[in-house]
Amino acid sequence: MLTSKKISNFADGILRINLSKDILTYVPQPMNLSPEKLWDKCLALIHENTTEQQYNAWFKSIVFESFNEESKTVLIRVPSPFVYEYLEENYVDLLRKVLTRMFGENVQLSYRIVTDSENKKTQVIEGDEPTDETMRPQARTNANESPNLIDASPLQQIDSQLNPHLTFRNYIEGNSNKLPRAIGQTIAEHPQNMQFNPFFVFGPSGCGKTHLINAIGVEAKRIYPEKRVLYISARLFEVQYTNAVLRNTINDFINFYQTIDVLIVDDIQEWEDKKGTQNTFFHIFNHLFRTGKRIILASDRPPVELKGMNERLITRFSCGLIAELEKPNVQLCVDILQSKIRHDGLNIPEDVVKFIASTANGSVRDLQGVINSLMAYSVVYNCNVDMQLAQRVIKRSVKVEENPLTVDDIIESVCQHYNVTPANINSRSRKKDFVMARQVSIYLAQKYTKMPASRIGRLVGGRDHSTVIYSCNQVEQRMKIDQKFSSEITSIENSFRSRA
Numbered sequence: 365m366l367t368s369k370k371i372s373n374f375a376d377g378i379l380r381i382n383l384s385k386d387i388l389t390y391v392p393q394p395m396n397l398s399p400e401k402l403w404d405k406c407l408a409l410i411h412e413n414t415t416e417q418q419y420n421a422w423f424k425s426i427v428f429e430s431f432n433e434e435s436k437t438v439l440i441r442v443p444s445p446f447v448y449e450y451l452e453e454n455y456v457d458l459l460r461k462v463l464t465r466m467f468g469e470n471v472q473l474s475y476r477i478v479t480d481s482e483n484k485k486t487q488v489i490e491g492d493e494p495t496d497e498t499m500r501p502q503a504r505t506n507a508n509e510s511p512n513l514i515d516a517s518p519l520q521q522i523d524s525q526l527n528p529h530l531t532f533r534n535y536i537e538g539n540s541n542k543l544p545r546a547i548g549q550t551i552a553e554h555p556q557n558m559q560f561n562p563f564f565v566f567g568p569s570g571c572g573k574t575h576l577i578n579a580i581g582v583e584a585k586r587i588y589p590e591k592r593v594l595y596i597s598a599r600l601f602e603v604q605y606t607n608a609v610l611r612n613t614i615n616d617f618i619n620f621y622q623t624i625d626v627l628i629v630d631d632i633q634e635w636e637d638k639k640g641t642q643n644t645f646f647h648i649f650n651h652l653f654r655t656g657k658r659i660i661l662a663s664d665r666p667p668v669e670l671k672g673m674n675e676r677l678i679t680r681f682s683c684g685l686i687a688e689l690e691k692p693n694v695q696l697c698v699d700i701l702q703s704k705i706r707h708d709g710l711n712i713p714e715d716v717v718k719f720i721a722s723t724a725n726g727s728v729r730d731l732q733g734v735i736n737s738l739m740a741y742s743v744v745y746n747c748n749v750d751m752q753l754a755q756r757v758i759k760r761s762v763k764v765e766e767n768p769l770t771v772d773d774i775i776e777s778v779c780q781h782y783n784v785t786p787a788n789i790n791s792r793s794r795k796k797d798f799v800m801a802r803q804v805s806i807y808l809a810q811k812y813t814k815m816p817a818s819r820i821g822r823l824v825g826g827r828d829h830s831t832v833i834y835s836c837n838q839v840e841q842r843m844k845i846d847q848k849f850s851s852e853i854t855s856i857e858n859s860f861r862s863r864a
Contacts, residue, residue: 650680
């Protein structure tokens with residue numbers, strides 16, 4: 365009988381394992397076996413310690429892919445997330461023992477999971493190795509153990525923490541949010557479809573992230589009332605985790621979140637440098653993902669820019685769909701304002717609405733604040749909402765950036781939009797694309813700077829003042845008859861605010 369301490373002395377042989385009796389027998393084998401051969405030996409050992417039915421069902425379909433000697437990681441391919449989940453839940457100890465015997469101590473196991481066989485889509489996940497004792501699975505006799513379909517008690521209904529007023533019905537669609545909104549609607553209607561899981565939404569403050577992810581939850585709960593849907597801020601999650609650690613109820617905390625069908629977490633950038641919170645969520649995420657539950661996350665930046673976030677979490681955040689919510693352009697701001705004005709029963713002149721939309725820095729939150737303030741003023745003072753009142757309210761409610769644009773700033777934005785260079789704009793070329801970009805640059809410079817036409821002309825390729833006037837007239841006339849062109853100008857103007 366061999367002890368584990370003697371195993372290293374027999375690297376040139378096969379260890380026959382009887383796990384039920386914890387007996388190891390040694391059988392000589394050639395030295396320097398390839399990783400593929402070592403994996404074959406692993407399968408042989410597994411076959412000897414499982415029934416024929418178990419082996420055929422769970423191990424026969426596994427394909428060995430590679431062994432990284434530097435990281436001591438074995439990569440295997442499994443045919444579905446279900447197989448991966450079942451192996452990790454039921455055979456992880458067997459796999460770990462066999463791999464250790466064949467590949468040595470501290471060997472790691474990673475899975476390539478076939479998520480879409482028809483389109484040949486896969487995902488690589490390392491084997492779930494708890495980092496501390498609080499994360500290790502408990503015996504089934506422990507009341508804190510995560511319930512399974514056989515022995516779990518019926519789950520109680522939970523408060524979803526959703527705001528019933530933030531729905532798709534009042535989530536106004538525009539170019540800046542069209543794609544995320546469409547994907548969100550699809551997820552809400554088909555939460556069991558794992559195509560976009562997790563769904564990661566990012567964008568600047570005030571762009572409508574919270575409204576969108578909340579709307580997904582509200583719609584999912586409406587269509588599937590039996591599902592456990594939960595919205596929570598990252599900060600509240602962290603507070604709950606800290607309290608669970610202090611009260612020694614971390615298993616209860618983890619097990620509760622593992623019962624959620626649709627988990628929505630807002631502002632996850634709050635977890636940067638919060639290692640304990642990250643580790644806990646990592647294991648919650650893995651469980652939900654394996655069991656086909658829906659995960660929706662929101663942040664003010666994309667996963668790759670989350671500094672202080674565990675790399676293994678970043679890879680998981682990135683494995684689904686990442687959607688950016690941009691600041692709404694002026695037209696979308698107008699649409700949002702008009703929707704709220706109708707809802708609140710206000711009467712605000714069109715020119716005032718456009719003024720508010722163009723001044724509120726592309727923030728939905730600022731727009732709502734301005735309208736609420738105008739409504740309060742009109743009620744308290746029994747006055748009509750006019751331009752003067754709107755200017756007073758905006759001055760007090762919205763931070764207007766005092767960072768004047770330069771001609772160079774304007775040219776740079778125009779170049780980015782039309783995919784040309786400053787040299788193209790400043791040249792004498794009459795190429796159609798260059799002429800359009802040049803005229804737009806001159807028009808915007810005239811609109812956003814206090815420079816005289818002659819000065820603008822000199823800064824845009826040495827033109828005279830008559831060329832500047834002509835360019836401005838051309839752009840203005842085209843905007844009146846060409847809706848697409850007008851939207852392009854608005855988009856460029858909106859980029860000025862995003863630069864601030």
